[in-house]
Amino acid sequence: MIVDPKSEERLDRAFMALADPIRRRIIARLSRGSATVNELAEPFEISKQAVSKHIQVLEQAGLVTRTRDAQRRPVHLNAVELERMTSWIDRYRLIHEQQFRSLDAVLGAMGASDAAAPPSVDTIKEKEQ
Amino acid sequence: MIVDPKSEERLDRAFMALADPIRRRIIARLSRGSATVNELAEPFEISKQAVSKHIQVLEQAGLVTRTRDAQRRPVHLNAVELERMTSWIDRYRLIHEQQFRSLDAVLGAMGASDAAAPPSVDTIKEKEQ
DNA sequence: TGCTTGATCAACCACTTGATTGATTAAAGA
DNA sequence: TCTTTAATCAATCAAGTGGTTGATCAAGCA
Incomplete structure (x- = not known):
């Protein structure tokens, strides 16, 4: 059975990413539509920098993507992952x-x-x- | 919307548990039938103590259960989780x-x-x- | 041009994780 | 009994995670 090492690592990151309740709530929110970092950070009591880090974790896991809209960086769910x-x-x-x-x-x-x-x-x- | 805090934590642990390739291989092995710690440790190069810890992580996540058979502690997959x-x-x-x-x-x-x-x-x- | 907003970068800290080695428990077998 | 086997416990360590604050970048807007 051939196992692509990159697929292994991607799974590592994806499961790790969903092991955090804040990141799961972010995914839940994004399932209803894309949002900016500020919008995503609003319900939480932690700093926006911390939320930004969470989003980076989700992005590196391939679970979300980001685009650019002026100075905003909207985040989108990637259901494929x-x-x-x-x-x-x-x-x-x-x-x-x-x-x-x-x-x-x-x-x-x-x-x-x-x-x-x-x-x-x-x-x-x-x-x- | 009522959220059971225990269910949150259980998901935390379950996703975290599968975020490790060794633990995923253990799950894959167990899907084919129950096994002891020694059997599960065999394909890996890390110590049996380390494998034992991995199994504890899986157990606390509810992904596996353990029984007793003399001095053996066979591990079984819990597909419900x-x-x-x-x-x-x-x-x-x-x-x-x-x-x-x-x-x-x-x-x-x-x-x-x-x-x-x-x-x-x-x-x-x-x-x- | 400055000023404001949205977001990231950088440095730092407390805590957790994954691994090790050595000692220990528990049951079987001689 | 003494020995072997199966597995865990305990102490320790390096590396990683989640959070903070302060500074910085980049794009609109006055």
Whole structure:
């Protein structure tokens, strides 16, 4: 499986960027439309410089882009990067779900008739797979 | 809008947890089945203590759970928390997409763009770091 | 030309993170 | 019992993060 090192680092930054509640609120705000740094800083009690840094973090993660409008620097959401994050997560969610299903089938075929859906995983010793 | 503070913190930890490539590889491994700390540490060149810490981070984020099997502490993926992460992201992806669509409709009806910051890709200038 | 506004740069500080090594707990096996 | 195995705890360290204040840049406007 070939893994693009740049894609690794981009994921690092994207997840790190969303690990902060202020940055998540910024993303939430931007989902409703672009905004300037001042507008984005307004609801928060921290300095505008701090908000500016948060936006830089989001920008380097590829989650937002910035344009220029005179002395304003409007910030726009980049939904493509959000999509990359969900792709990563969903990939392993799917694998896990399928693994879970086939394990369930094995247990069912072995004669243990309970076949409980909830995770009775704690008794499982993984040797197959 | 009521926001459960614990849910905020849980998201903080979940996103932070996935911001590390080693922890993402651990999640990827666990999607294929549960494993012990030693098994999880095997592909990495860092110490087992370090891997143990990574697993603690994942556990406190709710992304994995641990059980006991004699002196082993098998680690299991908790897909529910992964689902919470995609839910958060997809929520704002959806809002953004709808916002985008309605803006598109407005622009189409007007024929000109004087709305606040239309995020058209062709006007984007810089992408420096 | 100056002045104001929007935003960033720079230096600094407290705190956290990721890693290390060495010691320790806990259960199995001889 | 003594030894091995699985894993964590404890102390420490370098590097990174999130915040501050003060200075600076860049574009309109009087």
